[in-house]
Amino acid sequence: MIPATVLFWALAVGAVAGGVAVFAVGSMARATFALLASFLCVGGELLVLDLDYLGVLVVLMMIMEMLVMAVFMVMFMMNPAGLMPMSMVHNRWGALGISGAVFAALAAGIVLTPWPHRAGRPPRDPTRALGLAIMGPKMPVMMGIGLAILATMIASVVLATRRGRYGDAE
Amino acid sequence: MTLETFLLLAAALFAVGLFGALSQQSVVMVMMGLELMVNGIVVAGAAFWHYVAPGAADGQVLVLVAVSVMALEMAVGFAVVTALFRARDADTTDEAGDLRG
């Protein structure tokens, strides 16, 4: 197998490059698939960390999400294929400054703080541990997510359809 | 491939997402920036699980929650954009700044 370090750095550079390409590339369709590439690299990173289930889950969900985003992108954007040069950006330099500062602060924090050492050993099958946790002590988390999903479904249908809240009033 | 390098990757993704969210006019692109930021959190959560507390499954649950948040955020975001597009026939953040203080 490829040594983990090489794999890590390759995927890390891929993820950040994909992220940058999202806002650099002209065509909206290419921006969506650059974001998908970035997420696939993050899924790979999770596999490198022996989180098999979560890594493949990220890959699975992100492919579906990015395609739904691509359809909305084509639907709403004026110039989806980027054939007409136009820039949809405001205060580009301000944003660059802020995000640069945030990254510097985070990096300093990461390097300086003495991180605690590992407590305990990773279980033989992390997926089983996750399963038992969300069915056991973390059950409220699962119920919370379930309710949130239900609320989102209802909210998005009500918002997106023309009828709005009061039936066919308008 | 230590905890610090994973956290640096997470920070980089977060920063790129923040730049995108701040600089883009189109709501759909802002949402892409937000997705990248949550993506940074996923990497950080997994790294903390692997390097700091592999015994408990809390790190994994955090990653699960982060992935769900990404899906929900996108769903609601597109619902808002559709409603905005129907009402104002525009999808840029500038034309939706009514609540601006």
Added chain:
Amino acid sequence: MSGERTPVWAVVALPAAVGLLAYAVAVFDAVAVEGMRGRAFARPLRRAALLAVRQRRTTLAADRLLLGAGVAVLPAAALLAALVVPVGGVPVVASPVGIVWFNAAEVATWAAAWLVGWGPNAAFSLVGGYRFLAQGLAYELPHMFVLITVAVGAGSLDLTAVAAAQRHLWFAVQMPVAFALYLVSASALAFWGPFAHPLDGALGADLSGADRLLFLGGRCAMLAVAGAAAVPLFLGGGAGPLLPAPVWSLVKTLAVLAALVFAGARVPRLRMDRFLAAAWTVLIPVALLQLLVVAVTR
């Protein structure tokens, strides 16, 4: 991946095996539509040769990068899905989450369809491409619930463990509804037979030459791998009297593929708007019911 050392020859043999299975699917299709007399065995080869030597078709302001990506993703997804499918008990990559990996590779066909639809910048292929998203969603949910049902029945996400769990009773018998739903959604995710809606929206209309060969070949390969995965999922993997395990896997795979292709030829292409409503209102509840039954009785 925590799989043990994968044999080097397996990495080379895999594309060859998937290619052969895809050729078998193409031959079944030729026989199903034109009957035996049309030199069915040579037909796919000649058509493949024709595509191999043809010019590529370029349309106005096409997005070559995404079109190329779309055409490459379909066969790549088939190979990725085949990585975790055990043939006679030994997969190329023994992944503990084989089922989720297989499902992720199948969802990649959505990306391929959308990219090939978007690439040539043509109205009908764009319609064929993006409509496949609505269709994919309607077939993916029952497909996902069926795979979860199998995982619950076997108590593991690893395809080898799933095959082992069917020693005394095959899942096709224990959960017949799940098996039927799997066959429906697997052929729908490879947009085959009655589910070839994108192709009637002319999804591949602007492809020619090597692009078309890779895309349609990838489609056959995707169906072939879905058929191969049906064996460990529902038909007890390599188990069977007399013959060794890999031979049984192959025989069962070919049987499933023949059933899929010939049944598909006997039904007209389903109209998308009609079938999607049925998929949401019928297939998903039925899949959930089957999951409930298996979860309770296990």
Added chain:
Amino acid sequence: MGVRARLARYAAGLPAPFVVAVPGGARCRVAVEAELRRRGWTPVADPVACDALLVCGEPGDELAAAVDAVWAGVPAPRVRVDLPSRASAREVAAALDGLVPVLADVPAQRAEAARTAAKPWPPPAEHAEHDDESGHGGGGMEMGGPGGVALASRAPDRDGLKLDVLHVPLGPVLAWWPAGLRVAVTLQGDVVQSADVELLPGAVAETFWDVPAGTPRRAAARRRAAARLDALARFLGAAGWPARAAEAARHRDDLLADAFREARVRRFARSVRRSRTLRWMARGVPPSYLAWLDDVETTLAELHEPGEDPAAWRNGERGSCARGGRDAAGCGERGPGFRELGESLVGVELGTARLIVASVDER
């Protein structure tokens, strides 16, 4: 010459034909389809995938322009055969024999490929009155978009949004499509917003399916049943059932050649009628295919009745729903003619639109 030449020669052994139907060329099209089936050269669904474009009949100038535009898009190696509408079976066989050598001639095809080297299809004239090499749409009232095609305009759609509108022609060169029909469609997504129908005439009027006065009763009945089976083949093809469509075409040719077995035709008609899936798919589409099945079965029944007065046949009072007896009672609900097609296509999804067009049989 290496692998490519050998591959090209191997591929030329089985041409992939695409049959272009032209008004007035029905005799030639039926003969070509029968000959292709005999050789096992199954026609392909779209022109881009074909390497042999067979134009059956003499198209009018507008239709000829459309066929040339499609021919320009067919990648090499390719061959085009224009057959006269009066072509006999022997001429058709001779023309098809000529296909394989032309396709297998690798140097000529390589020259052909170089000549049509990867030039994208130029947008129609009214969009971009520009000189060739500039490639940028200078003229036209819209601002010149990239490559001379303006950006899509927007219009309100049924969900209250203002989305892109595409103006796209359906036909006239399409598989399973009435000869010479062009439907200029305004598409929003995959929903047809408006459709205006246009019939591009052929050089010769269509006479093949007509039942001239005084033809013997048996021949007239066979011709009528064959006409219905031809329409059925097109409908089944558009409905995405290639196996049954090929079967319908085979029965049509057997009927025309008077070498048919009635039991087999009846079994075919019964199995198509009994298909619940087809009935489910055809809801919302005028079910004229059921009326055609009735026609075929009643016409077959009439073949056995003792000496009928041929005059009764000519004006078709007792005849089935032939063109003459169009509004005879009990003829099943008549689908809309081509003229009235426009309205029935509005607000319909693309796949359904093709089914509606295929359910019209204006012989």
